[in-house]
Amino acid sequence: MPVSQLPSQPTDSNSSAATDVTPVVALKELVARLHREQNKIQDLLSSLGFALRSFNNLNQFLELIPLMATRVTDADGSALFLYKPNGQVRLEQLHWQDSHQRKHIRKALETATSQITLLPNTAPLANATGVLDAQMHRYLGPDMQIFGTAILVKHAERGWLYVLSRDPEYSWTETRQKLVRLVADQTAVAIENDELAVELRKKERLDQELEIGAEIQRRLLPRQCPSIPGITLAARCKPANRVGGDYYDFIPTKQNQFQLNSKDIISLETGRWGFVIGDVMGKGVPAGLIMTMMRGMLRGEVLHGNSPAAILQNLNQVMYADLENSHRFVTLFYSEYDPKNRILSYSNAAHNPPLWWHAATKTVTRLDTLGMLIGLDTNSEYEDAQVQLEPGDTIIYYTDGLTEAASAGGDRFDEENFVDAFNLACRHCNGAEEILDYLFNRVYQFIGADKQNTDDMTLVVLQVNG
Structure with missing residues (x-):
């Protein structure tokens, strides 16, 4: 067959194009x-x-x-x-x-x-x-x-x-x-x-338990000041945490007959009343538990009709073992007021001495006796003392959270400033409630209105009617 009649072969360019397509597709x-x-x-x-x-x-x-x-x-x-x-x-x-x-x-x-x-x-x-x-x-x-x-x-x-x-x-x-x-x-x-x-759930449960503890403690503290002939009372407790270690109480002695209504405790006979303030060393739940235990024991001791010093001595002996095991102590000031003669009997277990403003002389003195912390020594002895109050006189019971309150710069309000503020309040304020408000306002102004108090603050004002 002639060469011209042979089947045509693919050119080199077509062969190259076919070869190039395969890698592109791949x-x-x-x-x-x-x-x-x-x-x-x-x-x-x-x-x-x-x-x-x-x-x-x-x-x-x-x-x-x-x-x-x-x-x-x-x-x-x-x-x-x-x-x-x-x-x-x-x-x-x-x-x-x-x-x-x-x-x-x-x-x-x-x-x-x-x-x-x-x-x-x-x-x-x-x-x-x-x-x-x-x-x-x-x-x-x-x-x-x-x-x-x-x-x-x-x-x-x-x-x-x-x-x-x-x-x-x-x-x-x-x-x-x-x-x-x-x-x-x-x-x-x-x-x-x-x-x-998990931690959040634990915290929520703890918060609920703390709230329950705080509610119980609020109910144990007096909801209202009692109505006692011849005097006016005002009280306030500001714990640093939801549960605190400060304590105050108004306790009718066994000479008192009383009844409760929706607003006040009304005394039917003018027997003596126990006024007490205390501070458990530390804050939070442990201090609150000790405070609750102490409240029950103290109320039981008051019913025996002993003197303030004997009440503190018995309380110290009863609570010594529990406090020693917990490595905590309690400061406590116990007093009894007789409305018939305006005599205040008292004894102190190393608590901040209450301040007494004399209306006649416009001066301030302290109510104090020798005595050790509750729970420090089982053989501690305490002293009795009495004062005669006069119309217009004012006494404040307080805890060291007020005098130890710190400003932003670290300075303490201290007792001297507290005494000056108390003296000024007694001269210009009208009634126990105004004195209470004034003293708390002075302390909060010192530490800063937006700052949380770092310690429990408790104040009780007793004013003899003029």
Whole structure:
């Protein structure tokens, strides 16, 4: 056949074009596959973030972690280990693609972790990784590739997230490391959120208990000042916390017959009344519990009809053992007022001496006797004293929260300023309630109106009618 009649052959240019098409198609397919993989990873991480925001149960969230770690890294499976407070390493969750092998993998991992016990509150947590890796290689076999990253909560290692693969070509690339790190960080956030939620619930329960304690204490303190012939009373207690250690009371003695109505305590006979103020060393719930115990015991002692000094002595002996065990002490000033003759009998157990303003001379003196703290010495002895009050005289019982109140600069209000303020109040204020308001206002102006008092403040004003 002549050469001119032979079938035409493809030219070099057509052959080159056909050869070039194949790499372009392959490249497009690769780009498309990478794009799909990227979208898949973004969707998985997005779902994990949604679960973190939505799940209230930590265990439900942790069930997703190995599944997510497996899928974003294209591994055969993943295992989540957490450290327990008792020092044990526990397999928390496992995901394995092949359901037939999952049981054997789980058994091998549980056996591996059962051989590890970490000492709590010591450094070995830092060495846990090497021990755990060695045990996993031992029980999973040499053909298993193991890659992991730590679960860090507040910079403390709390467990490990592992990626597992039996593919000999599987490589622990930088991208896979970053993806597992993202999943591990989400796990750490979930653990921390759960612990914060537990602490919040504990705090809420404590707040409820404190509120109940504060309400009980408010009910134990007098709700109203009693109506006693010849005198006017005013009182206020401002605890630093919801439960405080300050105490004051108005106690009818056994010579008194009285009844309660919705507003006041009304005395039917003009017997003596006990006026008491005290301060338990410390603040908060422990001080409040001791104050409550002391109130009940003191009221029982008053009914025996003893003198103020004998009442304090008996109270000290009864409370000594409990106070010694709690390493706390009580200052207490107890007095009894007789409306028939305006005589105030009293005894002091190391409390701030009440201030007595004499209407006739416009001067201030202190009511004090020798006596030790309640609970300091079982053999403490106390002294009795009496004063005759005159029309217009005013007495204030107070705790050191008022005189020790501190300004923003650290200065104390101190007793000298308190005496001056009391003297001024008695000269210009009209009645016991105005004196009470004036003294509290002076103290709050000194420390700053927006500043919380750091100690309990209690004040009782007794004014003899003019």
